[in-house]
Structures are given as C-alpha cells and as structure tokens.
Amino acid sequence: MPTPQIVWLRRDLRLADQPAFAAAAAAGPVIPVYVLDDAGAGSRQLGGASRWWLHHSLAALEVQLQKQGMRLILRRGKAAEELVRLADETGAGAIHAIRHYEPWWKNAEEELSGQLELCLQDGNYLLPPGSVRTGAGKLYRIYTPFARAAMQMLPQRDPIEAPPLTSPQNWPQSDRLTDWHLLPSKPDWAAGFAAEWTAGEDAAHAQLDAFVQHVASYDDQRNLPAIDGTSRLSPHLHWGEISPTQVWKALEGRDGTGVQTYRSELLWRDFAQNVICQFRDYDHESYRDRFKQFPWRQIEQDSAAAADLRAWQEGRTGYPIVDAGMRQLWQIGWMHNRVRMITASFLIKHLLIDWTIGERWFWDTLVDADFGNNSVNWQWVAGTGVDTSLFTRIMAPLSQSDKFDAGEYIRQWVPELADLPDEQIHDPDGKCRPSAYPDRRIPHREARERALAAYRTMREKA
Numbered sequence: 001m002p003t004p005q006i007v008w009l010r011r012d013l014r015l016a017d018q019p020a021f022a023a024a025a026a027a028g029p030v031i032p033v034y035v036l037d038d039a040g041a042g043s044r045q046l047g048g049a050s051r052w053w054l055h056h057s058l059a060a061l062e063v064q065l066q067k068q069g070m071r072l073i074l075r076r077g078k079a080a081e082e083l084v085r086l087a088d089e090t091g092a093g094a095i096h097a098i099r100h101y102e103p104w105w106k107n108a109e110e111e112l113s114g115q116l117e118l119c120l121q122d123g124n125y126l127l128p129p130g131s132v133r134t135g136a137g138k139l140y141r142i143y144t145p146f147a148r149a150a151m152q153m154l155p156q157r158d159p160i161e162a163p164p165l166t167s168p169q170n171w172p173q174s175d176r177l178t179d180w181h182l183l184p185s186k187p188d189w190a191a192g193f194a195a196e197w198t199a200g201e202d203a204a205h206a207q208l209d210a211f212v213q214h215v216a217s218y219d220d221q222r223n224l225p226a227i228d229g230t231s232r233l234s235p236h237l238h239w240g241e242i243s244p245t246q247v248w249k250a251l252e253g254r255d256g257t258g259v260q261t262y263r264s265e266l267l268w269r270d271f272a273q274n275v276i277c278q279f280r281d282y283d284h285e286s287y288r289d290r291f292k293q294f295p296w297r298q299i300e301q302d303s304a305a306a307a308d309l310r311a312w313q314e315g316r317t318g319y320p321i322v323d324a325g326m327r328q329l330w331q332i333g334w335m336h337n338r339v340r341m342i343t344a345s346f347l348i349k350h351l352l353i354d355w356t357i358g359e360r361w362f363w364d365t366l367v368d369a370d371f372g373n374n375s376v377n378w379q380w381v382a383g384t385g386v387d388t389s390l391f392t393r394i395m396a397p398l399s400q401s402d403k404f405d406a407g408e409y410i411r412q413w414v415p416e417l418a419d420l421p422d423e424q425i426h427d428p429d430g431k432c433r434p435s436a437y438p439d440r441r442i443p444h445r446e447a448r449e450r451a452l453a454a455y456r457t458m459r460e461k462a
C-alpha cells in the first residue's frame with residue numbers, strides 16, 4: 001500500500017481545480033485535514049461571521065468527501081504542530097497544500113517545511129502572486145498597470161477536474177465539527193445569514209451559473225446596491241469553494257463590457273495579494289508614512305468618538321445610505337461594494353476614526369473577510385495606501401445615495417424610513433424625519449471641514 005498523503009486545507013475548500021488534492025491523489029491514499037489554528041493566527045483569529053461560514057463550508061465538504069467513502073479530519077491547535085503529529089500518526093509521506101499569503105499562513109508553511117515534505121501549489125489566484133512583474137522585474141504597486149500586464153498573461157491554464165480519491169487503510173482520529181462551536185448560539189445573531197447564503201462547492205457553482213446569465217449587465221448594474229447586479233461570489237472565492245480560474249473559464253465565449261469589467265474586478269483580488277506579498281503589515285500600518293501623524297479621534301479617550309463608532313457599527317448615524325449598509329452587513333454578513341466604500345469613507349472622514357478600526361469591524365462581520373482584500377480596500381478609501389484615492393476626496397453620503405439608490409435599498413434595510421417618498425428618503429432631515437430614526441451624528445459640511453482641517457494638521461506636522 002503506498003504511503004498516505006495529507007491534504008492540508010485552508011481557504012481552498014473544494015475538490016475540483018484544487019491542485020493539492022490532484023497532487024496528493026496521484027501519489028497515494030489521501031487524508032484531507034483542516035486545522036483550526038486560533039493560536040497561530042494571533043490577533044487575526046477568524047471573526048464571528050467567518051466562523052459561521054467556515055462551519056457550513058466544512059460541513060458541505062465533508063458530505064462531498066463522504067460520497068466517495070472519504071472523511072474530513074478536523075484538528076485544533078497550531079497548524080504546523082498538528083500536521084507533524086498527524087503525519088507521525090498516519091505515516092504520511094508528504095503534505096500537499098495550496099500556497100497562502102497571509103503572514104500567519106506563511107509562518108506556518110515555513111515552520112513545516114523544515115520538518116516534513118511540504119508540496120505547495122498555486123491555485124487560489126488567477127496568476128501566482130508575485131509572478132506579475134514590471135519590465136524591471138519588480139512587483140507592481142499600482143492596480144492599472146498590474147491589471148494590464150496580468151491580462152496579457154491570462155488565461156494561464158484550464159481548470160482541473162476533481163481527482164478520484166482513495167482512502168487510507170486506517171483513518172486518524174478527528175474532532176467533531178459541532179464541538180468547535182463555530183456557530184453563534186446565545187444570541188444567534190446569524191439567523192439572517194442562513195436565509196441569504198449556502199456555503200460549499202455546489203452552492204458556489206450554482207451562484208456562478210446564475211450570475212453568468214446576467215453578466216452582460218454587470219457594467220451597468222454593479223453600482224446599484226438595490227439590484228442583484230454583482231456576482232455575490234466573494235465568500236465562495238474567499239473560502240476557495242470555487243477558483244477564480246473556474247470563474248474566468250465560465251465567462252469564455254461571452255464578450256462585451258460586462259465581461260471585461262467583471263474580469264477587471266476579479267483582478268483586484270489578485271492585486272490585493274500582490275500588495276500583501278510586499279507589505280506584511282498592510283492590515284494595520286498605513287503605507288503612507290505621514291498618516292502616522294494624522295490626528296484621528298481617539299475612541300479610548302473621547303467618549304463622543306466612541307459613541308460615534310457604536311452608531312456607525314449599529315447603523316444609527318442618521319445618514320440613510322450609511323445605516324442601510326451597516327445594517328445589511330450585520331444582518332447578512334455582506335455589504336454591496338459601493339456601500340462598503342460609502343460606509344468606510346464615512347467612518348474615516350466624517351467621523352475621523354482610524355481606518356484600522358473599521359477594517360477590524362469588517363473583519364469580524366463579513367463572511368468574505370479577507371486579509372488582502374479588506375486591508376487593500378480600506379487603505380484605498382482612506383487614502384493611506386499604495387494605490388489609493390486621495391484623502392481629500394470626501395464622499396458625500398447624500399449625493400452618493402441619490403446617485404446609486406432609487407430608495408429601494410434604504411427601504412429594505414432601514415424600515416423606519418420605508419414610508420418616506422422618494423424625494424425625502426435620502427435626506428430625511430427636519431420635519432419629515434420619523435421619530436424612530438436618529439439625528440445625524442454630524443452635519444456633512446461640518447464633517448467635511450473637520451476632515452480637511454485634520455488633513456492640513458497632518459501635513460504641517462509631517
């Protein structure tokens with residue numbers, strides 16, 4: 001009997017187009033394992049919404065494996081230590097895994113490679129992070145030239161089929177998924193998630209199939225939060241239930257601006273990895289040094305700032321589009337991209353609260369919370385990043401709302417405003433404001449002037 005091969009799963013919870021499974025299956029019987037490594041992740045332990053998704057995704061993968069007489073082994077502890085222990089117990093010849101670029105996963109890979117045969121594959125991105133380079137051989141820091149160069153290199157390969165898997169003679173011991181308590185219980189704040197999402201590889205493909213039917217209108221509709229105009233594949237892509245190569249392939253044979261724009265958006269995902277490969281601390285350090293001098297309001301010392309933060313988190317800022325977005329996030333663990341930009345800008349510029357605090361809130365509440373995508377986008381909105389919008393370009397929530405929502409999005413998520421007519425829904429100030437809806441935390445003009453003054457202070461200091 002050939003020696004068993006371990007497949008170490010992380011954010012790659014699928015069987016098809018999963019090169020680690022393919023390589024392991026070609027070498028012998030396969031032991032798929034997921035290690036819940038809270039200690040290794042340090043301050044980046046999975047947030048609550050991510051845990052909810054992970055539970056359902058692992059359950060779905062286990063069902064798929066069981067159909068082939070296979071199991072999914074679950075272990076909890078430091079990833080490298082658990083894998084070494086598992087290899088000892090099973091006599092496994094090698095560990096197969098898809099490369100990950102989050103700092104804690106890179107640490108775990110380094111720790112393992114000194115001890116066991118670790119076979120790493122690319123597979124979670126359209127192009128291997130680090131492979132798109134400038135003429136001078138450097139990594140890109142600006143999205144547009146990165147995307148132009150990447151487009152020339154795509155598609156690089158076709159998706160690979162799910163391999164037939166052989167089970168080992170003896171299965172090692174496994175934790176029970178329910179014993180990990182990944183789902184919230186008291187209170188069960190995720191009730192709305194289940195109505196919105198189905199995790200797992202089959203569900204990811206069903207979502208892709210449905211989206212491909214209306215990809216032609218993506219370019220026109222992707223900025224309208226009331227419409228299902230985007231693919232909603234982000235949690236499936238983040239958890240690796242589907243690969244971007246499979247998504248790219250599904251669009252082949254379809255032309256038009258919808259497909260082109262969609263492909264460019266997918267490339268932002270690759271770009272974000274390319275950024276975190278260069279800057280490991282991108283989630284908590286502004287790339288632009290001078291922002292270290294920025295006079296953010298301090299929530300530990302300033303109770304008004306702390307109250308503003310809570311109002312933002314709970315969707316009670318008095319700005320309907322901001323509140324709609326924050327409540328959508330809380331209720332279904334996801335927010336439309338346009339509204340992510342508006343709410344992030346509001347926290348940073350209207351409330352003058354450090355972008356890293358918002359990034360943390362999203363990390364805890366998004367089902368697609370992603371180290372690369374989240375930090376790159378927060379720094380982009382803040383104006384602190386490598387490729388970035390200007391800090392002084394302050395999004396006006398009322399005109400954004402008026403431009404991108406006919407009122408339906410606000411009515412869906414802010415029911416106190418549902419009866420207001422279209423002309424008042426974006427700006428329910430004065431007499432038309434229902435008593436159940438909060439006052440504005442700060443008037444727009446005052447917030448704008450305060451933000452610009454803070455920016456000037458930073459420039460004087462820097």
Ligand code: FAD
Nearest residue numbers: 230231232233234265266268269337340369370373374377
């Ligand atoms: P679609 O429009 O259908 O796009 C398809 C896919 O392309 C997405 O699923 C995603 O994988 C990728 N993509 C699209 N836009 C971006 C982008 N700007 N940056 C990186 N990848 C992108 N996305 C995450 O996946 N995880 C995050 O933690 C995250 N945090 C964000 C924080 C802020 C402040 C902002 C402004 C954006 C953030 N995004 C994040 C990017 C984007 O909002 C989501 O990827 C998108 O809304 C997901 O919906 P969709 O799948 O329908 O997107």
